[in-house]
Amino acid sequence: MSNLVPLHMLSAVTVLDSSLEGWNLLDVPAEGPRTFQLDVAFERAFAAPPVVQVGICGLDVGNHDSARLRVRAVDINPAGFTLRAETWLNTKVWSVDVTWLALGTAVAGCDLPSVDAD
Numbered sequence: 001m002s003n004l005v006p007l008h009m010l011s012a013v014t015v016l017d018s019s020l021e022g023w024n025l026l027d028v029p030a031e032g033p034r035t036f037q038l039d040v041a042f043e044r045a046f047a048a049p050p051v052v053q054v055g056i057c058g059l060d061v062g063n064h065d066s067a068r069l070r071v072r073a074v075d076i077n078p079a080g081f082t083l084r085a086e087t088w089l090n091t092k093v094w095s096v097d098v099t100w101l102a103l104g105t106a107v108a109g110c111d112l113p114s115v116d117a118d
Contacts, residue, residue, distance in 0.1 A: 005105055005106075006105070006106040007103060007104070007105065007106065008044065008046055008047075008050070008102075008103075008104055008105065008106035008107075009101070009102065009103050010042055010043055010044070010101075010102045011099070011100060011101040011102070012040075012099075012100060013057060013097055013098065013099050013100075014038065014040060014083060014097075014098050014100065015058075015095060015096075015097050015098075016036060016038060016083070016085055016095060016096050016097075016098060017060075017094065017095030017096075018094055018095065020036070020038065022036065023036055024036060025085065025087050025091075025092070025093035026092050026093065026094065028090050028092065032088070033086050033087065033088040034086065034087055034088065035084060035085070035086045036084070036085050036086075037074075037082050037083065037084050037085075038082070038083045039080060039081075039082050039083075040080050040081055040082070040083055040100070041079060041080040042078075042079060042080050042102060044107070045078045045079045045107055046078040046102070046104040046105060046106070046107065047078065047104070047105040047106060047107045048078060048104060048105055049076045049077050049078055049104065050076065050078075050102040050103055050104025050105075051102070051103050051104060052073040052076050052081050052100060052101070052102045053073075053100065053101045053103075054071050054072065054073050054083065054098055054099065054100045055071075055098070055099045055100075056069070056071055056096060056097070056098060056099075057097045057098070057099045058095070058096065058097030059093075059095070059096050059097070060093070060094040060095040060096075061091060061092060061093050061094065062091070062092035062093075062094070064090070064092075065089070065090040065091055065092070066089075066091060067091060068087050068088055068089060068091040069085065069086070069087050069091070069093060069096060070084075070085070070086045070087075071083070071084070071085050071086075071096065071098050072084045072086075073100065078104075081100075081102075083098060083100070085098070
């Protein structure tokens with residue numbers, strides 16, 4: 001048996017839209033950014049906080065102004081992370097589809113295939 005540490009990988013598409021409670025990316029304020037956050041729980045926990053990569057795969061914005069949007073994974077821990085979407089100025093965001101990929105160390109004793117490195 002090898003001393004290799006098994007990797008654990010999870011991915012999904014999460015839809016953030018105006019049907020979610022607290023959605024404020026349609027509101028145009030006098031000034032400052034608007035931020036919406038959603039907690040994402042991993043299907044299986046990691047042994048330590050994983051690396052989480054996010055990307056935008058769908059976007060519905062108003063056509064009267066520029067499309068301004070940032071999407072980030074924050075507060076990453078072994079059980080999940082918070083997905084943060086932010087816009088500013090006059091941009092109105094109806095929805096954003098976010099892909100995410102988490103890669104990290106598997107929890108010891110989890111049901112992952114073993115690797116034999118002879």
